[in-house]
Amino acid sequence: MKIHEYQAKELYRKYGVPAPEGSVAFTPDEARAVAEKLGGYPVVVKAQIHAGGRGKGGGVKLAKSLEEVGTLAGEIIGMNLVTHQTGPQGQTVRKVLVEQGLNIAKELYLSILPDRATATNVIMASEAGGMDIEAVAADTPEKIIKVHVDPLLGIQGYHCRQVAFGLNIPVAAMKEFTKLLANLYKLFVQTDCSLVEINPLVLTADDRVIALDAKVDIDSNALYRHKEILEYRDTDEEDPLEVEASEYNLNYINLGGGGKCRRRDGGERVPHHPQRPQRQRHPDQHFRRHPALRRAGPGRGGSGQESGSESTRGGAHGRHQRGSGPAHPGRIGPEPDHRQEPEGRGPENSGDRRIVSPFCFLALMGEREQKYN
Numbered sequence: 001m002k003i004h005e006y007q008a009k010e011l012y013r014k015y016g017v018p019a020p021e022g023s024v025a026f027t028p029d030e031a032r033a034v035a036e037k038l039g040g041y042p043v044v045v046k047a048q049i050h051a052g053g054r055g056k057g058g059g060v061k062l063a064k065s066l067e068e069v070g071t072l073a074g075e076i077i078g079m080n081l082v083t084h085q086t087g088p089q090g091q092t093v094r095k096v097l098v099e100q101g102l103n104i105a106k107e108l109y110l111s112i113l114p115d116r117a118t119a120t121n122v123i124m125a126s127e128a129g130g131m132d133i134e135a136v137a138a139d140t141p142e143k144i145i146k147v148h149v150d151p152l153l154g155i156q157g158y159h160c161r162q163v164a165f166g167l168n169i170p171v172a173a174m175k176e177f178t179k180l181l182a183n184l185y186k187l188f189v190q191t192d193c194s195l196v197e198i199n200p201l202v203l204t205a206d207d208r209v210i211a212l213d214a215k216v217d218i219d220s221n222a223l224y225r226h227k228e229i230l231e232y233r234d235t236d237e238e239d240p241l242e243v244e245a246s247e248y249n250l251n252y253i254n255l256g257g258g259g260k261c262r263r264r265d266g267g268e269r270v271p272h273h274p275q276r277p278q279r280q281r282h283p284d285q286h287f288r289r290h291p292a293l294r295r296a297g298p299g300r301g302g303s304g305q306e307s308g309s310e311s312t313r314g315g316a317h318g319r320h321q322r323g324s325g326p327a328h329p330g331r332i333g334p335e336p337d338h339r340q341e342p343e344g345r346g347p348e349n350s351g352d353r354r355i356v357s358p359f360c361f362l363a364l365m366g367e368r369e370q371k372y373n
């Protein structure tokens, strides 16, 4: 699940990752009130959408007076912001973050994400942070350093120093940077993130390190144990079809075009073989394949009886099921909750993320050593 920058910054502050002072505003009047509270200029007005690239798209503006804050907020709220991450259709801006403008000496890049290939968490960092990081990754990938952290060991001082040296952090900012990185890692693990990203992480003229931007993606499968983060969900930013599917506990991924697929693990899959000719597909075919949904009665392709016969026609797994249901994928029935945890492993008991005995720990470490030597 994606969250907004202002929400991610709330989390950052909670975990001791410094971020500029600021607050969200839904109207120009609210934006002015926030700016007045900040009490100094420049102030930055930032569009809040679930996509990056806002700076280049005109969604981040610097204001030097109270009037300018109101004017810029009025321009940004309600605009259709098109960035390389929104796609050509853009995204409507419904709120802005009004925060203090910082005196930037250098823009860095810092992120943490799981690396499946090595079964570690990888810290990625670059001295060439800022709005052109995609170009840096494509043209000069050697400018991005990677430090792998074994999840069983957690982040250690030497990991932080390795990243700090790779970023040429000045000595005066070293202590603050290593603390920031350790806290960011703690946030990543404790809130079950699939990504935390700061771009840019800025070095100020007075050797402070501050997260100027904040991206946090949470693993949706872990949300049941983060009720407070679930409050951050903004369905206005999500694909309406995906929102509707999530109401029925379905992992639905809209891949655009005519091909769509649904997987219980939420993983992605290439929908079609490029050379294979495409058949005409019914828009809600993927939903109706699910045995529970095929059993669902009225409202799904006619009467319950008809749905039942569709199920029979579809075979044991409903692979070849076809039907002439309504062309609206919305009318779907509930599926049984397969995600109930076995006794003793429900959400209330899952605070312990993984209990590893000392033996187990040593065995795992030995195994890993063998694998990598």
Ligand SMILES: Nc1ncnc2c1ncn2[C@@H]1O[C@H](COP(=O)(O)OP(=O)(O)O)[C@@H](O)[C@H]1O
Pocket: 020, 044, 046, 051, 052, 053, 054, 055, 056, 060, 099, 100, 101, 102, 103, 104, 107, 130, 131, 199, 200, 212, 213, 214
């Ligand atoms: N509080 C701030 N003070 C000064 N400059 C800022 C501030 N916030 C953003 N900027 C500038 O705007 C650029 C884009 O902002 P950012 O939050 O990274 O949005 P995006 O990644 O969506 O483009 C930053 O690289 C930075 O140069």
Ligand SMILES: [Mg+2]
Pocket: 052, 053, 130, 199, 200, 213
């Ligand atoms: Mg950014």
